Amino acid sequence: xxxxxxxxxxxxxxxxxxxxxxxSPRSGDLSVYWYQQSLDQGLxxxxxxxxxEERAKGNILERxxxxxxxxxxxxxxxxxxxxGDSALYFCASSREGDHYEQYFGPGTRLTVT
Amino acid sequence: xxxxQSPQAVILREGxxxxxxxxSSKALYSVHWYRQKHGEAPVFLMILLKGGxxxxxxxxxASFNEKKQQSSLYLTASxxxxxxxxxxxxxxxxYGQNFVFGPGTRLSVLP
Numbered sequence: 001x002x003x004x005x006x007x008x009x010x011x012x013x014x015x016x017x018x019x020x021x022x023x024s025p026r027s028g029d030l031s032v033y034w035y036q037q038s039l040d041q042g043l044x045x046x047x048x049x050x051x052x053e054e055r056a057k058g059n060i061l062e063r064x065x066x067x068x069x070x071x072x073x074x075x076x077x078x079x080x081x082x083x084g085d086s087a088l089y090f091c092a093s094s095r096e097g098d099h100y101e102q103y104f105g106p107g108t109r110l111t112v113t
Numbered sequence: 114x115x116x117x118q119s120p121q122a123v124i125l126r127e128g129x130x131x132x133x134x135x136x137s138s139k140a141l142y143s144v145h146w147y148r149q150k151h152g153e154a155p156v157f158l159m160i161l162l163k164g165g166x167x168x169x170x171x172x173x174x175a176s177f178n179e180k181k182q183q184s185s186l187y188l189t190a191s192x193x194x195x196x197x198x199x200x201x202x203x204x205x206x207x208y209g210q211n212f213v214f215g216p217g218t219r220l221s222v223l224p
Contacts, residue, residue, distance in 0.1 A: 002154065002156075033212070035214075042200065042214055042215070042216045042217050043155065043200060043214040044214075045211055045212060045213060045214065048211075048212070056211045056212070057211070058211050058213075090154060090155070092155075100160070101145065101157040101160055102145070102147075102157060102202075102212075103157065104154035104155050104156070105154060106153075106154055107154055
């Protein structure tokens with residue numbers, strides 16, 4: 001158990017819908033990362049937050065957005081969902097913004113039908 | 114830019130050694146190594162910072178050549194539990210550069 005929690009574990013929704021994925025980092029960790037992993041694919045970095053502020057942006061679509069709240073939990077919002085958005089979404093946290101190991105949550109499996 | 118990993122896949126017998134390489138076209142501050150077993154989340158193995166260092170624990174070690182922007186992960190006397198996909202992650206030297214994972218190397222250890 002990494003100490004990072006993600007909810008929900010599984011999500012099935014229809015095309016065009018909007019969903020919110022939630023992540024709670026390890027106690028004391030200030031930085032949160034979001035990754036997308038499609039079937040048997042690598043980990044695509046989406047976005048990073050550090051202490052409530054956006055730190056770095058990766059290949060995140062305009063239909064996706066995220067934020068980190070004062071209690072440091074983070075939410076990833078996915079809208080106008082397409083079939084291709086079906087994937088495993090991981091959240092990871094680290095102690096500081098950079099140069100520290102990342103601890104991954106168990107992931108949220110999103111299926112768009 | 115995504116780092117390049119080689120080989121893409123490797124099959125070993127228990128007790129054999131393996132080397133996984135990771136290289137980047139940009140100057141790096143650090144290299145991370147993670148292992149992901151099928152159906153599970155990635156797990157941190159080690160991080161190497163600039164300055165060219167080598168780290169290890171148990172029978173897994175890694176090196177980082179900052180000048181060549183390359184890192185190698187060494188698995189010695191592999192065990193069945195080493196099976197999984199190994200990802201290197203690279204962090205650029207400039208503030209705000211994305212942390213990027215390589216495509217992964219799939220390692221299978223057979224009895």
